[in-house]
Amino acid sequence: MWKKGGFLFSFMAAMLLAACGESSGDDGQVELELFSNKVENIGTYQSLIEKFEEKHPNIKVDLYAPPEAETILRTRLVKDDMPDMLAIAGSALYGELADAGILKDYSDSGLIEDIQPAYLEMLDDLTEKEPGGTYGVPYATNANTVIYNKEKFEQLGVEPPKTWDEFIEILDKAKEEGEIPIYFTLQEAWTGMIAWNAVAGNLEPEQFAQKKNNDEASFQQDYQEVADKMLTLLEYGHDRTFGIGYDDGNNAFANGEGVIYLQGNWAVPELLEVNPDLDLGVFPMPVTNEPDENDLVSGVDVLFATLEESEHPEEAQLFIDFMLEEENMKQYTDEQAAFPALEGVYEDDPVLGGIRENFEEGRITSFPDHYYPPGIGAENLIQEFYIQKDKERFLQKMDNEWEKVERRY
Amino acid sequence: MANRNRAFLMMTLPALLLFFTFHTYPVLQGFFYSFTDWKGYGEWNFVGFSNYLNVLQDVRALSAYGFTFQFAIVSTILVNIFSLMIALGLNAKIKFQKTLRALYFVPNILSILIVGFIFNFIFTHFLPEIAAAIGLNALTGNILGDPDLAWVGVVIMAVWQATAFNTILYLAGLQTIPEDIYEASKIDGAGKWRNFISITFPLIAPFFTINMVLAMKNFLMVFDHIIALTGGGPGQATESISLLIYRGGFQGGEFAYQSANAVIYFVVIVIISIFQLRVLQKREVEL
Numbered sequence: 001m002w003k004k005g006g007f008l009f010s011f012m013a014a015m016l017l018a019a020c021g022e023s024s025g026d027d028g029q030v031e032l033e034l035f036s037n038k039v040e041n042i043g044t045y046q047s048l049i050e051k052f053e054e055k056h057p058n059i060k061v062d063l064y065a066p067p068e069a070e071t072i073l074r075t076r077l078v079k080d081d082m083p084d085m086l087a088i089a090g091s092a093l094y095g096e097l098a099d100a101g102i103l104k105d106y107s108d109s110g111l112i113e114d115i116q117p118a119y120l121e122m123l124d125d126l127t128e129k130e131p132g133g134t135y136g137v138p139y140a141t142n143a144n145t146v147i148y149n150k151e152k153f154e155q156l157g158v159e160p161p162k163t164w165d166e167f168i169e170i171l172d173k174a175k176e177e178g179e180i181p182i183y184f185t186l187q188e189a190w191t192g193m194i195a196w197n198a199v200a201g202n203l204e205p206e207q208f209a210q211k212k213n214n215d216e217a218s219f220q221q222d223y224q225e226v227a228d229k230m231l232t233l234l235e236y237g238h239d240r241t242f243g244i245g246y247d248d249g250n251n252a253f254a255n256g257e258g259v260i261y262l263q264g265n266w267a268v269p270e271l272l273e274v275n276p277d278l279d280l281g282v283f284p285m286p287v288t289n290e291p292d293e294n295d296l297v298s299g300v301d302v303l304f305a306t307l308e309e310s311e312h313p314e315e316a317q318l319f320i321d322f323m324l325e326e327e328n329m330k331q332y333t334d335e336q337a338a339f340p341a342l343e344g345v346y347e348d349d350p351v352l353g354g355i356r357e358n359f360e361e362g363r364i365t366s367f368p369d370h371y372y373p374p375g376i377g378a379e380n381l382i383q384e385f386y387i388q389k390d391k392e393r394f395l396q397k398m399d400n401e402w403e404k405v406e407r408r409y
Numbered sequence: 410m411a412n413r414n415r416a417f418l419m420m421t422l423p424a425l426l427l428f429f430t431f432h433t434y435p436v437l438q439g440f441f442y443s444f445t446d447w448k449g450y451g452e453w454n455f456v457g458f459s460n461y462l463n464v465l466q467d468v469r470a471l472s473a474y475g476f477t478f479q480f481a482i483v484s485t486i487l488v489n490i491f492s493l494m495i496a497l498g499l500n501a502k503i504k505f506q507k508t509l510r511a512l513y514f515v516p517n518i519l520s521i522l523i524v525g526f527i528f529n530f531i532f533t534h535f536l537p538e539i540a541a542a543i544g545l546n547a548l549t550g551n552i553l554g555d556p557d558l559a560w561v562g563v564v565i566m567a568v569w570q571a572t573a574f575n576t577i578l579y580l581a582g583l584q585t586i587p588e589d590i591y592e593a594s595k596i597d598g599a600g601k602w603r604n605f606i607s608i609t610f611p612l613i614a615p616f617f618t619i620n621m622v623l624a625m626k627n628f629l630m631v632f633d634h635i636i637a638l639t640g641g642g643p644g645q646a647t648e649s650i651s652l653l654i655y656r657g658g659f660q661g662g663e664f665a666y667q668s669a670n671a672v673i674y675f676v677v678i679v680i681i682s683i684f685q686l687r688v689l690q691k692r693e694v695e696l
Binding site: 070071074075077078080096100186187188189239240241242243244245248373374375376377380381383384385387388400401404405407408 | 449555641643656662664
């Protein structure tokens with residue numbers, strides 16, 4: 001493996017050297033490298049960048065959005081060869097970069113005044129720095145939702161549920177009618193995290209990760225109900241729950257297999273691409289029996305960060321300002337079925353109407369797994385639990401792996 | 410003479426330089442960082458052997474070793490059986506011999522990722538449909554989604570892809586055996602099987618050795634197959650050591666820790682290869 005890593009480094013370095021060679025033009029043009037960790041939104045970025053470059057002919061924005069971007073970003077970090085700007089998610093990687101002190105602090109910039117406070121809090125929780133800061137401008141957000149087939153809901157004569165019991169009732173009814181209640185795609189481990197995050201986000205104690213590190217909380221103590229509820233949901237799968245992956249699942253669900261699909265908002269455009277006539281709706285998973293306590297799990301999908309060492313901070317600033325203009329933000333969120341991070345600006349896509357209320361009332365909570373140490377590989381452990389269904393052993397394993405990784409360097 | 414030697418030296422130097430910069434130097438770097446707490450960036454301190462001690466206590470690493478060895482041993486044996494059989498067939502006087510040789514080599518030039526996606530489709534859609542049609546209920550699921558069977562799926566694909574290369578080596582070996590030995594054995598009244606056991610196999614023993622060593626080494630480093638088929642899942646059932654080192658090191662930010670793991674693994678592979686060479690070379694014969 002070491003050989004591969006070494007090769008990758010040298011290869012990246014060679015490519016970057018080539019890129020640098022180009023940028024030193026004498027015509028006063030500034031090249032701004034934007035590194036993005038999403039492949040889904042490349043087209044949207046490109047059309048926005050074109051518009052930006054028309055407005056600012058002296059700035060050229062190079063979008064770089066490779067697959068496995070987070071890994072590549074880490075290797076570039078190792079090489080000390082970072083881009084000017086990052087467009088990354090508010091996940092553990094953001095926390096690490098912020099803690100490493102290489103991102104510009106936006107706390108007092110005025111750019112984040114209008115951002116939903118819940119998201120700023122999430123970002124703050126990801127860093128260990130005291131006092132915290134905001135090292136990026138949240139732009140678009142995503143959510144873990146329950147996607148449902150409206151036609152099938154009508155046939156069953158049911159409405160989107162508000163409580164866990166109602167939710168289970170619908171699933172039971174679907175089962176009785178011979179439908180597949182939930183179309184799982186658990187061959188791919190990450191798809192199992194959608195339901196997990198929705199359930200755990202509502203049931204785990206506040207600041208679980210921090211408490212876990214201080215030995216004040218543990219999976220064995222605090223995740224019993226989460227695990228039980230996941231096992232309940234698994235009873236409503238199909239006979240190939242572990243044999244189908246995300247792409248095959250999208251095809252099947254879009255073609256009318258299954259009543260409910262546990263996915264994020266990002267799956268909506270994919271489903272509609274397979275079957276444009278599909279009548280879809282979404283709702284937040286009602287995890288408890290108290291309708292007011294059921295929060296939507298939502299996180300920062302894209303935030304713009306500028307590197308402290310960037311040679312073009314003003315140009316980066318111009319780009320962020322441009323992206324935040326209402327018209328451009330609307331183009332982004334419409335094309336990506338994403339949600340704006342700004343307070344008071346809401347997505348008006350009719351499919352996503354079912355979760356609009358949560359944004360308006362600020363009833364959102366963060367993705368629990370963004371706070372798990374990345375080294376434990378939670379998604380595979382959780383997939384294993386779904387297959388083996390051995391609750392106590394699984395919870396104990398989560399605790400052990402967590403402690404093991406934290407003890408290590 | 411001195412001039413001649415200098416010419417040879419000049420020819421070797423570029424290769425040596427390239428090898429050192431792109432191979433030896435990164436390995437040494439990895440060795441160095443395995444004694445630190447480096448995360449891949451930022452500051453670091455020496456931590457002595459604690460990374461090594463932690464690897465030895467890591468159940469996840471141990472189960473990755475378990476899977477990798479199980480996979481590598483089974484695949485090595487199967488690949489050698491199949492490639493030897495195919496090589497014998499292709500070496501016989503058959504029609505379309507050249508065309509068939511080319512055809513059997515095709516899997517080797519396909520990218521493992523592409524082969525992986527094809528096999529993924531076969532395991533997910535094709536096999537279950539056939540199984541359902543003939544009423545074989547045990548196989549209507551996806552074997553890649555079953556923790557007990559997923560490794561078999563990886564073996565099938567790996568063997569299919571790797572057999573081509575080892576076949577070529579065996580073919581080369583078979584062509585080194587002079588025809589007159591077979592004529593002599595024919596006069597002595599030896600049958601086909603006797604020929605194989607007493608002549609063919611002993612005489613291609615050096616090729617058997619190199620094939621065993623190469624196949625074993627390649628399979629111990631298995632990575633792309635798993636990325637394409639299972640991503641290490643279901644659960645951690647098919648997580649190989651290479652995959653663990655890559656995931657933990659780059660995605661989990663445990664650069665130094667996984668460097669220690671890589672160093673241990675490097676030593677293990679060297680020991681196994683030397684052991685194989687020693688044992689297998691003993692039974693090689695010369696004409």
